[in-house]
Amino acid sequence: MPWAYGILPARRIVYSRMTGTVTMNDFLELRRAVEADARFDRTFSQLVDLSGSHPALSADEVQALATSSVAAPHCLRAIVGTDVRTHRLARSYGEFRESAASSDTTRAFRSLKEACAWLYVDEAELQQSLAGSPSSADNRASS
Numbered sequence: 001m002p003w004a005y006g007i008l009p010a011r012r013i014v015y016s017r018m019t020g021t022v023t024m025n026d027f028l029e030l031r032r033a034v035e036a037d038a039r040f041d042r043t044f045s046q047l048v049d050l051s052g053s054h055p056a057l058s059a060d061e062v063q064a065l066a067t068s069s070v071a072a073p074h075c076l077r078a079i080v081g082t083d084v085r086t087h088r089l090a091r092s093y094g095e096f097r098e099s100a101a102s103s104d105t106t107r108a109f110r111s112l113k114e115a116c117a118w119l120y121v122d123e124a125e126l127q128q129s130l131a132g133s134p135s136s137a138d139n140r141a142s143s
Contacts, residue, residue, distance in 0.1 A: 002053070003030045006129025007039040013119060014046045015126045018053040024061045033134050035070055045076040045119050047126065049112055050086050062089055066096035077106040078115035 003026055005016040016030055034040055057065075071077065077097070079090035090108035097106045109115040116123045 002026045004130050004133055004135035005030060005034055005037075006126065006131075006133045007034070007037060007044070008121075008125065008129050009039050009041070009044075011121055011125065012041070012044045013121055013126075014040065014044050015049070015129055016047070017049040017130065018055075020052070021054045021056055022050075023056050024065075027057075027065055031070060037134070042070055043072045043075055045078070046071055047078045047080070047115055047119060047121070048090075049080045049115075050090065051080050051082040051112060053086065055086060055089055057089060059092065062092050063096045066093045067100040069097065069100075074105060076119060078109055078119055079106065080109050080112050080115050082110055 002020055002022045003016060003018045005014060007014050014034060016034070018026065018030070077094070079093060081087035081090040087108055087110060094106035094108055098104050107115075107118060109118070112123055112126075116126065
């Protein structure tokens with residue numbers, strides 16, 4: 001399953017986790033699923049955990065994702081990338097986002113623990129939000 005997400009309305013956060021090799025289509029599929037969720041609010045903070053993934057994205061695709069974000073410009077975005085390449089992609093996303101939205105609200109982290117501390121959210125609470133939540137496997141089954 002390349003992605004899963006959970007929304008914690010009381011904490012005002014969207015948590016997404018991606019695993020394995022993920023492509024631009026996987027990111028767009030995740031975005032569409034989150035946008036369609038009735039609990040989604042574009043002002044919620046976002047935490048994207050890429051620690052178990054290998055994004056297969058070009059610089060142009062990273063820029064396209066950053067400049068077309070559905071999230072409000074001022075919302076906080078934490079992106080976790082544990083390996084050098086993924087962390088670099090996360091930092092590039094932040095730079096593109098800052099340029100596009102004139103806001104400095106995206107941070108790249110090397111661990112989920114660090115990202116959770118920055119967003120003041122409990123890691124266990126995030127993990128629980130994924131239980132029974134939509135995933136790419138669900139989306140493909142309904143297609």
